[in-house]
Amino acid sequence: MKFDVIIIGGGLSGLTAGIALAEAGKDVALVSAGQSTLHFGGGSLDLLGYDEQGNEVKNPLDAISNLNGNHPYKKIEDVSRLAGVAKKVLERAGIATAGEANHNHWRVSPIGALLPTWLSLEGMATVEDAGTMPWKRVALVNVVNFLDFPTKFLAAGLRNRGVEVDVKAFTLPELEQLRKSPTEMRSTNIAKVIETNNLIAKIANEVNDIAGGYDMVLLPAVLGIGSSETSRHLLKAIKVPANYVATLPPSVPGVRMQTLLRKRFTALGGTFFTGDQVIEGNFEGDTLKGVKTAKLDGTTLEADNFVLATGSFMSRGLVADYNHVYEPALGVDVEDLGLDRNTWSKIDVTESQPYMEMGVKTDSCLRCQRAGNTIANLYAAGSILGGHNSIKRLDSAGVDMLTALQAVNNILK
Amino acid sequence: MATETQTQNVSVNNFEQCLKCSICTVYCPVSAVTPLYPGPKQAGPDGERYRLKDKVFFDESLKMCLNCKRCEVACPNDVHIGDIIQAARIKYSTHKPSLRDMMLANTDLVGTMASPFAPIANPVLKLKPMKAVLHSVMGIDKHRTFPDYSNRKFESWFKKEAAPNQDQYSKHVSYFHGCYVNYNYPQLGKDMVKVMNAVGYGVHLLEKEKCCGVALIANGMSKQAKRQGEVNMSSMRKAIVEGHVVLTSSSTCTFTMRDEYDHLLGIDNHDVRDSISLATRFLFQLIEKGEIKLEFRKDFHKRVAYHSACHMERMGWVPYSTRLLRMIPGLEFVMLESQCCGISGTYGFKKENYERSQAIGKGLFDQINDVAPDCVATDCETCKWQIEMSTGVPVMNPISIIAEALDVEATIISNKK
Ligand SMILES: Cc1cc2nc3c(=O)[nH]c(=O)nc-3n(C[C@H](O)[C@H](O)[C@H](O)COP(=O)(O)OP(=O)(O)OC[C@H]3O[C@@H](n4cnc5c(N)ncnc54)[C@H](O)[C@@H]3O)c2cc1C
Ligand code: SF4
Ligand code: SF4
Numbered sequence: 062m063k064f065d066v067i068i069i070g071g072g073l074s075g076l077t078a079g080i081a082l083a084e085a086g087k088d089v090a091l092v093s094a095g096q097s098t099l100h101f102g103g104g105s106l107d108l109l110g111y112d113e114q115g116n117e118v119k120n121p122l123d124a125i126s127n128l129n130g131n132h133p134y135k136k137i138e139d140v141s142r143l144a145g146v147a148k149k150v151l152e153r154a155g156i157a158t159a160g161e162a163n164h165n166h167w168r169v170s171p172i173g174a175l176l177p178t179w180l181s182l183e184g185m186a187t188v189e190d191a192g193t194m195p196w197k198r199v200a201l202v203n204v205v206n207f208l209d210f211p212t213k214f215l216a217a218g219l220r221n222r223g224v225e226v227d228v229k230a231f232t233l234p235e236l237e238q239l240r241k242s243p244t245e246m247r248s249t250n251i252a253k254v255i256e257t258n259n260l261i262a263k264i265a266n267e268v269n270d271i272a273g274g275y276d277m278v279l280l281p282a283v284l285g286i287g288s289s290e291t292s293r294h295l296l297k298a299i300k301v302p303a304n305y306v307a308t309l310p311p312s313v314p315g316v317r318m319q320t321l322l323r324k325r326f327t328a329l330g331g332t333f334f335t336g337d338q339v340i341e342g343n344f345e346g347d348t349l350k351g352v353k354t355a356k357l358d359g360t361t362l363e364a365d366n367f368v369l370a371t372g373s374f375m376s377r378g379l380v381a382d383y384n385h386v387y388e389p390a391l392g393v394d395v396e397d398l399g400l401d402r403n404t405w406s407k408i409d410v411t412e413s414q415p416y417m418e419m420g421v422k423t424d425s426c427l428r429c430q431r432a433g434n435t436i437a438n439l440y441a442a443g444s445i446l447g448g449h450n451s452i453k454r455l456d457s458a459g460v461d462m463l464t465a466l467q468a469v470n471n472i473l474k
Numbered sequence: 475m476a477t478e479t480q481t482q483n484v485s486v487n488n489f490e491q492c493l494k495c496s497i498c499t500v501y502c503p504v505s506a507v508t509p510l511y512p513g514p515k516q517a518g519p520d521g522e523r524y525r526l527k528d529k530v531f532f533d534e535s536l537k538m539c540l541n542c543k544r545c546e547v548a549c550p551n552d553v554h555i556g557d558i559i560q561a562a563r564i565k566y567s568t569h570k571p572s573l574r575d576m577m578l579a580n581t582d583l584v585g586t587m588a589s590p591f592a593p594i595a596n597p598v599l600k601l602k603p604m605k606a607v608l609h610s611v612m613g614i615d616k617h618r619t620f621p622d623y624s625n626r627k628f629e630s631w632f633k634k635e636a637a638p639n640q641d642q643y644s645k646h647v648s649y650f651h652g653c654y655v656n657y658n659y660p661q662l663g664k665d666m667v668k669v670m671n672a673v674g675y676g677v678h679l680l681e682k683e684k685c686c687g688v689a690l691i692a693n694g695m696s697k698q699a700k701r702q703g704e705v706n707m708s709s710m711r712k713a714i715v716e717g718h719v720v721l722t723s724s725s726t727c728t729f730t731m732r733d734e735y736d737h738l739l740g741i742d743n744h745d746v747r748d749s750i751s752l753a754t755r756f757l758f759q760l761i762e763k764g765e766i767k768l769e770f771r772k773d774f775h776k777r778v779a780y781h782s783a784c785h786m787e788r789m790g791w792v793p794y795s796t797r798l799l800r801m802i803p804g805l806e807f808v809m810l811e812s813q814c815c816g817i818s819g820t821y822g823f824k825k826e827n828y829e830r831s832q833a834i835g836k837g838l839f840d841q842i843n844d845v846a847p848d849c850v851a852t853d854c855e856t857c858k859w860q861i862e863m864s865t866g867v868p869v870m871n872p873i874s875i876i877a878e879a880l881d882v883e884a885t886i887i888s889n890k891k
Contacts, residue, residue: 094552247500
């Protein structure tokens with residue numbers, strides 16, 4: 062099967078690249094082995110939260126210019142412009158966000174930390190400046206027996222910042238039903254029950270009974286898998302200011318992003334190879350001619366250009382064995398830091414882990430290499446790129462989207 | 475040594491690869507509508523750990539699993555969740571299939587009995603009193619109408635009308651038509667012959683064809699499924715020796731014979747598997763290689779919404795059908811968001827499952843009503859019953875759409891060159 066461009070990997074970076082190329086009129090295929098880490102995403106997108114000294118970043122654009130030379134952002138021609146394009150890509154997919162690249166705001170993490178971020182989905186709990194909390198009295202309102210919303214951590218995190226917090230909970234007969242299978246009382250199933258049974262008005266009543274006297278109600282993000290419509294309705298029906306905090310995985314705002322981005326890609330005519338895995342590349346000299354997948358035996362997927370966006374270790378975009386780290390789909394070169402295995406990780410999990418900086422080698426145009434030779438038509442994007450520690454820098458969504466858009470620009474040039 | 479240990483540490487159905495990420499639970503159509511089902515993660519890899527220790531941990535609620543494999547498609551770690559669940563049912567379930575289950579599962583036996591009486595059986599099966607009896611005595615839901623039985627089986631039509639002309643072609647394929655084409659909808663089989671003949675291929679039936687057995691597996695009759703599977707494999711071996719590819723027009727039969735025979739029933743199909751293909755895939759591949767060409771009528775216009783049947787998605791073959799359909803100039807193509815229709819073969823026919831089945835499909839029906847296409851295209855026959863019953867929109871197999879859009883004369887000429 063022949064396409065203009067083939068994207069390998071269907072996470073945030075693969076979908077961003079696929080959509081941008083399809084918007085530019087290209088015939089694009091996307092192959093993805095299973096669902097992506099967007100399912101753990103918290104409803105905010107980070108550009109750069111902490112600089113290399115570990116200080117909170119207020120203006121990501123300024124701080125990005127001071128990053129070290131290996132950081133993937135160094136391969137982006139115009140960070141400010143592409144950040145604007147990224148926001149528009151999301152918007153056209155039906156994902157409205159607030160935030161600017163030159164000005165971080167703070168999101169509330171599922172375990173109560175306040176973290177600097179770039180874009181937040183509408184309705185998510187955010188503050189302009191974590192130094193001056195705008196809330197005096199917060200009600201944390203959970204669904205009875207929902208375990209993926211760790212209210213104790215959340216309350217402790219907010220109290221540490223001088224906010225008075227009360228933990229409350231409500232339930233409805235329809236939600237009680239879910240308790241019959243405790244393992245399935247998860248955010249996405251709660252969302253499905255609320256939406257199929259039209260429970261918004263009832264929930265609003267329950268919350269309004271609790272909300273008197275608080276200047277902010279924080280709810281678990283358990284609404285709106287397919288669109289933000291229901292989650293918006295609920296916030297409107299609550300009498301005091303109310304927002305959502307993402308839950309532990311699976312995260313409804315993350316699943317919503319995945320769903321809407323994928324929908325946008327197919328609506329633009331993109332072809333999605335769902336649940337299939339690229340297992341081999343067919344290279345001729347310095348070009349990639351086609352890829353083979355696990356399920357399309359007998360068919361090679363061919364294209365003029367390719368984007369490798371298979372993610373990091375968690376998505377098996379990178380694999381570690383006892384001796385080395387490798388890229389399993391196409392066998393492109395990996396920057397494994399030349400380290401002995403014993404030094405890949407540090408015993409204290411909170412320390413900066415060296416393996417986090419490993420990733421595929423690319424030239425200044427984000428093109429991959431094989432046995433030291435640059436492949437002219439194979440680009441890498443997203444968390445498969447090394448050179449930074451996304452947990453310490455809080456920069457993963459920015460790296461995903463901006464490297465994807467830069468790879469697209471390089472392809473379209 | 476360490477490397478060896480690591481690479482050999484692969485368990486049955488990849489169950490040890492489970493990272494507990496919970497992504498599969500987002501996509502299970504059953505746990506989305508009922509809390510009584512433990513969900514793919516718990517029913518699959520989590521529960522398996524316990525069952526391996528003691529079979530008392532087996533839970534009959536696993537029979538609620540549709541075997542749709544949507545969890546497997548979603549799993550980023552290639553855990554064969556659906557296989558784990560079905561294998562556990564085969565291994566541990568003590569539930570005996572009822573008469574109703576046997577009747578629903580034996581699609582070819584019931585078809586053989588009903589076909590000669592089709593003019594009687596069809597209206598009778600639609601009568602209210604009959605439906606009431608089926609509902610209360612048999613447990614077949616009263617809302618369901620059995621798909622019509624055709625009074626002339628596809629095989630009879632084929633032998634009389636088509637078989638004599640097939641040897642004139644220089645290239646040949648075998649056709650596994652399946653129960654549905656044989657008893658309920660011979661038109662699809664006729665369309666298949668029309669398209670294949672137009673591109674220069676003679677069509678042949680297998681020496682012996684049995685139901686692929688998907689309904690038997692679902693209803694706990696895996697021994698019978700295995701016997702039937704062995705018959706199919708041995709017929710197919712003979713066809714393959716003659717150089718034929720074995721084509722099907724049903725995604726579920728294809729998936730069952732290629733993957734479930736080996737994974738669930740322990741049938742050795744390794745020498746046959748690669749020669750079983752779906753007709754849309756076969757055509758697409760030949761067109762791409764430049765070996766055949768399809769010419770379409772200038773006056774064909776249709777707005778078609780494609781529904782990805784669960785097993786089609788699991789095989790990863792959806793793009794073969796959609797890219798083939800998109801070659802038709804007069805076809806306006808809309809891709810539906812992939813969702814289960816809820817019927818899952820015989821599952822939705824059972825009265826205990828009816829409501830759940832309709833609740834599962836609701837999202838898909840709403841989408842179809844919004845798109846309002848001239849027809850829905852899908853590669854699975856049971857999706858056709860479900861979608862037609864629930865939306866009133868006609869459903870066609872891509873092969874039938876091709877047959878309708880095809881300029882037969884022009885195609886024959888193009889392929890003679
Ligand atoms: C637990 C967790 C929580 C997070 N929370 C946040 C957050 O709150 N905010 C934030 O901004 N970021 C967050 N992140 C980070 C962010 O989600 C990821 O960094 C980012 O989404 C990575 O995107 P990607 O497209 O590069 O890769 P991925 O999302 O990893 O996608 C890669 C895809 O490629 C597929 N694939 C792999 N190999 C192949 C192959 N051979 N062939 C075909 N397909 C293949 C995979 O199955 C997967 O679907 C979190 C990450 C994790 C793990
Ligand atoms: S999606 Fe796969 S890895 Fe994740 S919990 Fe389910 S089975 Fe385990
Ligand atoms: S096969 Fe389908 S019904 Fe069964 S657990 Fe997986 S997703 Fe759920």
